[in-house]
Amino acid sequence: MKEIINLPVKNVEEEEYHINMGPQHPSTHGVLRLVVSLQGEIVKSLKPHCGYIHRGIEKMCEKDTYPQIIHLTDRMDYLSAHINNHAVCMLVENALEVEVPERVKYIRTIVDELNRIASHQLWWCSFGMDMGGLTCFFYGLRDREKILDIFEESFGSRLLHSYYTPGGLMMDIHPDFQKNVKAFIKYFRKKIKDYDELLTGNIIMQLRTKGVGILSKEDAISYGVTGPSGRASGFACDVRKHHPYGVYDKVVFNEVMGTAGDTFERYMMRMHEMHESMKIIEQLIDNIPPGDYTTKMKAVLKLPAGEYFQRVEAARGELGVYVISDGNKSPYRMKFRSPNFSNLSVLDHVSRGCKIADLVAIGGSLDYVIPDIDR
């Protein structure tokens, strides 16, 4: 094993030993490798090794046109594909100073929030499974299927939609979209009670998560932990609230904030966010204004030379897109600030001194998606 690990031996105490969690391991949710240094069952330190699913998306973007880049962003955080698309579309629209129709903004906001619910549902599945409750997995997937059905009906695909284009949408929503979304919200309001009964209120789950993996507000800010994980520590970082885009400035919703910063708080943040997302959708779904679903754009989009930055609130935190354009049809340099990479960086800090089982629970509550870390 020694030649695989390549760790400096000098700081390692004699009782410590290393295990490789991953690249193939049930709790890393993908091909992430954590070299964990253990003393008995206690985690002394850990070292994440990224890059097993690195596809060079940022480099590929330098050769692609802006409408093509949209399709690559789907493949980063594939669980919030719409929101990733939204970031690039808004960046191009702002750079070209195109005003998109109100209808587009409404639809984008609704679809983003649906995507956020779907993402949190899958997180709930896998978190339950990390805790050892396999039944959660099937409950969550059952309800996520309803959202994917709505997506499939309107956009023709279930996971990687590429529904947004610079200037608007690929196609108009399906005539049944509003009816189905309202039916889903009615259905899910009932089912989310099951989630609480099965996992949130469970004494074992509460014992295992409360007070485990505490992340202070200062650390959350200095590590750049955003999204529900950052807000659980009291870091007000919701882009939707502080830098509104879409029609988030027209709806009433709470920025769900926590104080404890432990695993249970991070869990509760996402449970609350699902309620908040449903509230946002309910306010918008009946008021989608009529009009065009896209604006007329030029055949070849060329951004004026300069630097551009756009951020959105993805399901796992703040997604930033940074572009340097030299006036050509593809960017000179493109950089994604992915929420998962920052969230992963804090894993070593919060899990020191915990047990292996806690490490798995903390990893589940940080909710990382590996393709977004590696890009």
Next chain:
Amino acid sequence: MNFSIYDFTSFTQWIDKLLYDNLPAFWAVVVEMTIIGLLVLLFYALIGLFLVYAERKVCAFMQNRVGPNRVGPFGFFQTIADLLKLLMKELVYIKNADSLLFNIAPFIVIIASFMAIAAIPFAKGLHAIDFDIGVLYVIAVSSLGVVGILLAGWSSNNKYSLIGAMRSGAQIVSYELSVGLSLVTIIILAGTMQFSAMVEGQANGWFIFKGHIPAFIAFIVFLIASTAETNRGPFDLAEAESELTAGFHTEYSGIKFAFFFLAEYMNMFILASIAATVFLGGWMPFHVGGWEGFNHIMDFIPPFVWYIGKTFFIIWIMMWFKWTFPRLRIDQLLTLEWKYLLPINLVNILIMAFIVLMGWHF
């Protein structure tokens, strides 16, 4: 010979007499042992297969799924197909593993559970051996399995396996106490350790009803502790798949893995059988003292059906546990045993002894 499904005693005695009449005493014993061994082995394999199927169906129903439904009627032959697959799979030999211990471990686990099943009364007159210390024997033998698990984890040359085995060792050593002490509570009430005498003692009411609240508490403690002792969820720390991939049997493949798998299910069956026998009357039908007509109707259901029904009811409860609760952490697991279950158990024994002394039980 008069054969009856309500009482196997005359049937087994007839076979015994037949053998001893026709064979020398030594060979009669040999033939008898062989027959019983084969029958128990057959029963063991069939119950194991059925339990795997039952678990898949039960967990499917709890998870909005259908479960196996393609091979045979209601997917009934799925486990047989799986067994054939496991039999034909390659046995992987691991470099730098302690091959002797590695190969012995699955056999220790399966022999321990196989030995325990010999002492369990399935119906009136239908058990392999009727020890006068049956309860003690079953507890002693079923706890041998942990040796196999520890050896498996130690010899696999895998850190996950080692962690799993150490957890399993700590867990079984702790929970063995609760299993034993909750049975002691009932032994005080029954006044015997012999399974057949225990069952006979429940002819006018099961011990769980006869022993007031202490018997009920002992039953609950036994359920929790036996779930822990069989390494099943929420106490499946030894093979916690989200932490340790598969725990102590990570490195095993083919039929050796199947042995561990089968032994886990059979341990569940054995502990459920003990719970059914000790607390719920074993093969004894449900009787209420004084209700002659009701008791007579209950007697029409064969004892074997009563036994299987009670055992599977308890197995179903264990499966329900597993598919509902998340897993405990190792320190919480040990806290539960040493700080809660053990003191409760000890106080419970005192109360039970007091009740029996004062003659307050039914």
